[in-house]
Amino acid sequence: MxxxxxxxxxxxxxxxxxxxxxxxxxxxxxxxxxxxxxxxxxxxxxxxxxxxxxxxxxxxxxxxxxxxxxxxxxxxxxxxxxxxxxxxxxxxxxxxxxxxxxxxxxxLDWARTDLLHANPNGTSNLYFSIPEFAYFDIYILKRENARESWADFKVLGPDGKPNGRDILKEVDELKKTMTPEKDHALVENIVIKTQGFVSGNFKEDDEHPIELFRELLALYKGxxxxxxxxxxxxxxxxxxxxxxxxxxxxxxxxxxxxxxxxxxxxxxxxxxxxxxxxxxxxxxxxxxxxxxxxxxxxxxxxxxxxxxxxxxxxxxxxxxxxxxxxxxxxxxxxxxxxxxxxxxxxxxxxxxxxxxxxxxxxxxxxxxxxxxxxxxxxxxxxxxxxxxxxxxxxxxxxxxxxxxxxxxxxxx
Structure with a gap:
């Protein structure tokens, strides 16, 4: 190749x-x-x-x-x-x-929740946490019917079968620990730092990325x-x-x-x-x-x-x-x-x-x-x-x- x-x-x-x-x-x-x-x-x-x-x-x-x-x-x-x-x-x-x-x-071109997730050897990698992404959707983006859609979401384990994970329970526990600073970091990771450097919908200097995000989602209604x-x-x-x-x-x-x-x-x-x-x-x-x-x-x-x-x-x-x-x-x-x-x-x-x-x-x-x-x-x-x-x-x-x-x- x-x-x-x-x-x-x-x-x-x-x-x-x-x-x-x-x-x-x-x-x-x-x-x-x-x-x-x-x-x-x-x-x-x-x-x-x-x-x-x-x-x-x-x-x-x-x-x-x-x-x-x-x-x-x-x-x-x-x-x-x-x-x-x-x-x-x-x-x-x-x-x-x-x-x-x-x-x-x-x-979205691609999505991750953590861009510097620590590995045991001291390096870091991109990481996708389903509860953190669901939290972003429900409490930051505040998408209509987001909570209901995550209640129906079937999480698959490595064997490809549903593992029975209760995402909403984990999201509600996560919410207790979130702060404005953590919310901001999540927006940066999901929207700005993963999208802003490609020829896409978001730019690194966007002042209101969540509002823009909602406008784009609305285009796909139906x-x-x-x-x-x-x-x-x-x-x-x-x-x-x-x-x-x-x-x-x-x-x-x-x-x-x-x-x-x-x-x-x-x-x-x-x-x-x-x-x-x-x-x-x-x-x-x-x-x-x-x-x-x-x-x-x-x-x-x-x-x-x-x-x-x-x-x-x-x-x-x-x-x-x-x-x-x-x-x-x-x-x-x-x-x-x-x-x-x-x-x-x-x-x-x-x-x-x-x-x-x-x-x-x-x-x-x-x-x-x-x-x-x-x-x-x-x-x-x-x-x-x-x-x-x-x-x-x-x-x-x-x-x-x-x-x-x-x-x-x-x-x-």
Whole structure:
């Protein structure tokens, strides 16, 4: 697999010079300075592409060319925004960039409650506490019918079966210990620090994120899973002619976490969901970003079996892994541990398509990463450590399969 790295542009504290030294071959990035809903011009694409190539790497994958909310909930300007999307696709193709990772998650791109959850070895990881997220929903966001929806929420343990956890009881106990400062930290973790650095709905300097959050949720009133699926199908069918024309590969990212939250439908969470969108638009240019981390956070998912089934329609791979605790909470795991089995996943994807771009995705925060101003989940040393582990996996698997492995950056 091509070893890639998610990089957040010229303002990223992690530089391309640093990435070249650690064996990165391809860059995964976006035009983060272009406002949502505007065309990505060929000039801007070319400028960033040339900058990346000046360091001896290539722009391998766009993550993300955002699908704006109006496309997801079928707003009045949906068709206009789809035309904007098509123009951006054509401009990317004209510059030789052909793989687009995107998501169809309403409102939130991804969610965690703790961004520096302590590990026993002194590092930290991203963590999702179901009661803390439910507390945010009920008492901070104050979503209508939130309490009732959490009363009906079935928490799955590592075996994929409901564990009988009483979330509301835990939320009410948690409320006794919460303070305005803790509430603020939870908002920062769920809304600002995980969303503000991507091309999404929230910015790091938003003064009233909860009010904005409520406005966005209101857009989805009456939108259920069936309707959101139909909206996704409408979008994909509309852009497929351009994808055919320009040989653009769309690969949707699984929902993170892969279960229903905030009363919003989520439609890329499981085997059934993946089968649905691939069959709904049966075109090779409609494919999957196989995020082993997102999928392994759902105890309902057998990640290795999903890889075997969908490898031929996978155009981008995120190699990371999650550990699901007996109570249903989850955390990022070591890249050699957790539920995902990255060694077996590497075997599967190398057999099907050894040229797939791969990035290690989230990594531990370690050895001072937390002081460097890196984006949440996107440490340097932690991801470098993960990249070393995954490079070793790939090299070993390639030897098993008789594929020549080239260590990038040496003697070129």
């Amino acid at each position: 091509e070893k890639t790295w998610r990089w957040f542009g010229k303002k990223d504290n992690i530089t391309l010079a640093m990435l070249k030294q650690i064996g990165v071959e391809g860059i995964v990035t976006a035009l983060h300075d272009v406002p949502l809903g505007e065309v990505w011009t060929r000039e801007k694409i070319h400028d960033l592409k040339s900058y990346i190539e000046s360091y001896g790497m290539r722009w391998s994958v766009v993550e993300s060319l955002p699908v704006v909310e109006t496309i997801k909930y079928a707003g009045p300007d949906r068709d206009h925004q789809i035309e904007v999307y098509k123009e951006s696709l054509r401009n990317l193709a004209a510059e030789g960039i052909h793989t687009i990772c995107y998501n169809f998650m309403p409102v 939108i259920d899973k069936k309707q959101l699926r139909e909206n996704m199908k409408y979008f994909l069918e509309a852009i497929m002619p351009v994808c055919e024309e320009c040989d653009m590969y769309m690969c949707v990212h699984p929902d993170d976490p892969p279960f229903q939250i905030l009363g919003l439908p989520r439609i890329v969470t499981s085997k059934e969901d993946i089968e649905w969108f691939l069959n709904a638009v049966p075109n090779k240019h409609n494919g999957l970003t196989f995020c082993a981390g997102s999928l392994s956070a759902g105890a309902q998912n057998n990640v290795v079996e999903l890889a075997r089934q969908f490898a031929s329609r996978t155009w981008f791979v995120h190699l990371r892994s999650c550990h699901v605790f007996p109570n249903g909470d989850f955390t990022e795991a070591s890249h050699l541990g957790g539920r995902a089995d990255l060694i077996e996943l590497t075997r599967i994807f190398e057999k099907v398509n050894p040229q797939l771009p791969m990035r290690v995705d989230h990594g531990m925060t370690m050895l001072g990463d937390e002081t460097k101003g890196y984006n949440a989940g996107y440490s340097f040393l932690g991801r470098m450590f993960a990249m070393g582990q995954v490079q070793g996996i790939i090299a070993t698997v390639d030897r098993e399969l008789g594929i020549e492995y080239k260590q990038p950056g040496f003697f070129d």
